[in-house]
Structure formats: structure tokens, C-alpha cells
Amino acid sequence: MFLETDGIVLRTSKSTNNDIFLTILTRKAGKIEVVANGAKSSRSPLSACSKPFVFGLFMINTSGKMMKLVSCTIHESNFRITESLEAFAYGSYIFEVCHHTTHKNVIEPEHYTLIVEIADILSKQTRDYKLLQLAYLVKLSKFTGHMPNLTDKCMKCGETLDDYVFAVEEGGLIHRHCAGDQNTSYKLNLTFIQILRYLLVKDIRVILKTKFHDKYINKLLPMMETYLMYHTEMSAINSKAFIEML
Ligand SMILES: [Zn+2]
Numbered sequence: 553m554f555l556e557t558d559g560i561v562l563r564t565s566k567s568t569n570n571d572i573f574l575t576i577l578t579r580k581a582g583k584i585e586v587v588a589n590g591a592k593s594s595r596s597p598l599s600a601c602s603k604p605f606v607f608g609l610f611m612i613n614t615s616g617k618m619m620k621l622v623s624c625t626i627h628e629s630n631f632r633i634t635e636s637l638e639a640f641a642y643g644s645y646i647f648e649v650c651h652h653t654t655h656k657n658v659i660e661p662e663h664y665t666l667i668v669e670i671a672d673i674l675s676k677q678t679r680d681y682k683l684l685q686l687a688y689l690v691k692l693s694k695f696t697g698h699m700p701n702l703t704d705k706c707m708k709c710g711e712t713l714d715d716y717v718f719a720v721e722e723g724g725l726i727h728r729h730c731a732g733d734q735n736t737s738y739k740l741n742l743t744f745i746q747i748l749r750y751l752l753v754k755d756i757r758v759i760l761k762t763k764f765h766d767k768y769i770n771k772l773l774p775m776m777e778t779y780l781m782y783h784t785e786m787s788a789i790n791s792k793a794f795i796e797m798l
Contacts, residue, residue: 555612557581560668561604562651566592572602575651576610577667582658586612588621605630605643605671630675639674641798642681644791646670646688652786653696663695669756680760682769687759689776690751698783700724702749720779738775744768
């Protein structure tokens with residue numbers, strides 16, 4: 553059996569022989585793992601596509617225990633991402649988080665489209681890396697089914713919110729008096745909430761054309777990271793250290 557699908561390489565790992573294992577986020581089959589036999593050799597026709605960020609049409613043999621990459625037509629190699637330290641660091645972060653929060657063989661059209669779009673944006677050297685990172689995390693909460701409560705009603709008691717906090721464990725906005733002492737919460741004013749709502753619904757390219765003050769991004773980024781790590785199975789983001797080194 554063969555599967556032909558568009559996809560984007562999330563990560564690669566090398567075997568002890570000449571093979572490369574690829575994790576590909578595909579349009580037709582969700583996240584899959586395939587082996588590219590002999591791809592470590594630069595003479596292999598599979599070597600050019602066995603790299604992170606490559607977007608292409610993959611032909612895969614699904615018969616065996618381990619799926620095998622047969623051929624690939626590259627749409628965009630996105631090689632420019634690896635030429636900029638910042639683009640590479642943020643790209644690695646987003647692709648790692650995508651890997652942690654997707655399940656094998658589960659088709660997620662919106663998540664897939666966003667990842668392809670983000671790779672394209674990163675390869676064209678955007679400047680707003682932090683905004684891109686934040687927008688991805690906010691949209692990701694929707695894809696994983698953990699969209700935070702951003703309505704004017706308390707998540708805990710259901711009454712209209714006046715004085716509120718963003719509570720990580722409870723899943724969004726609640727009254728300050730409804731928040732437990734032990735739980736993680738962030739005090740946010742209305743502007744923060746409006747930004748979160750905006751990032752949730754707007755197209756990623758529209759978001760990147762909008763200017764936000766750094767103080768908003770810098771507060772919302774660790775908050776969304778904490779929020780997603782609590783609600784998903786993601787326990788660590790290794791490439792975060794890479795961003796911190798920039
Ligand atoms: Zn309440």
C-alpha cells in the first residue's frame with residue numbers, strides 16, 4: 553500500500569546505519585513516522601527532503617512494520633530557516649511543540665495548515681518571532697481542545713466577571729475570589745484579554761502585521777506556555793533553551 557500526501561518534516565533522527573527517521577506532519581494522515589533508507593548519504597535521492605522544515609509531496613510505502621519513504625517532490629525546502637539563528641531557534645521551538653501536542657495518525661487540517669504557513673513565514677525572515685511564537689501557542693490551545701475561557705463569565709461559578717484573573721488550572725478567566733491559593737494565576741487587564749481573543753481568531757499573517765507592545769507579549773508568552781504544559785502531555789520544551797541563548 554502506498555500513501556501520497558503533502559507534508560512537512562517536523563524532525564529527523566539518524567540511525568546507526570545510513571538511514572534517517574523522519575517525523576512528518578501530513579495533510580492526509582496526520583503525524584507519521586517514516587524511515588528514509590540511505591538518506592544519510594548525500595548521493596541518495598531522499599537526502600534533500602530528509603531535513604526539518606522541508607515541505608513536499610511525499611510518497612510512502614505503508615506495507616511494512618515501519619513506513620518507508622519512497623520519494624519526495626519538494627515544494628519548499630525552507631532552507632533559509634536554518635540560515636538565521638533566530639528563525640532556526642523559533643522554528644525549532646514551534647516544531648517541537650507541534651510534535652509534543654499532536655498524536656500519530658490523527659488528521660488536524662487547521663494545525664497542519666498553520667505549521668506550513670509558519671515555516672513559510674520563518675523562511676522569509678520575519679522580525680516578530682515572539683509574536684509568532686505567542687500566536688502559535690494561543691491557536692494551539694484551540695487545536696488541542698483546551699481553549700481558555702475568555703468570556704465575561706467566571707469559569708468556576710458562572711457569574712459575570714468583574715474582578716478577574718487568568719487561572720491556569722481552572723482553564724481561563726475566573727473571579728479573583730474564586731481562585732484557590734495553591735493555583736497559578738495571572739492578573740490581566742482587558743487589553744490582555746482582547747489580545748488573546750485577537751490571536752485566537754485572526755489569520756497569522758494579519759496578526760504579524762499588527763503591532764503589540766512588548767510588555768503584553770512578554771507577559772502572555774510564559775503564561776500560555778505554562779497553561780499548555782499544564783493541560784497537554786507536554787512535559788518539557790528542549791528548544792526553549794536555544795531561544796533563551798539568543
Ligand atoms: Zn467565580
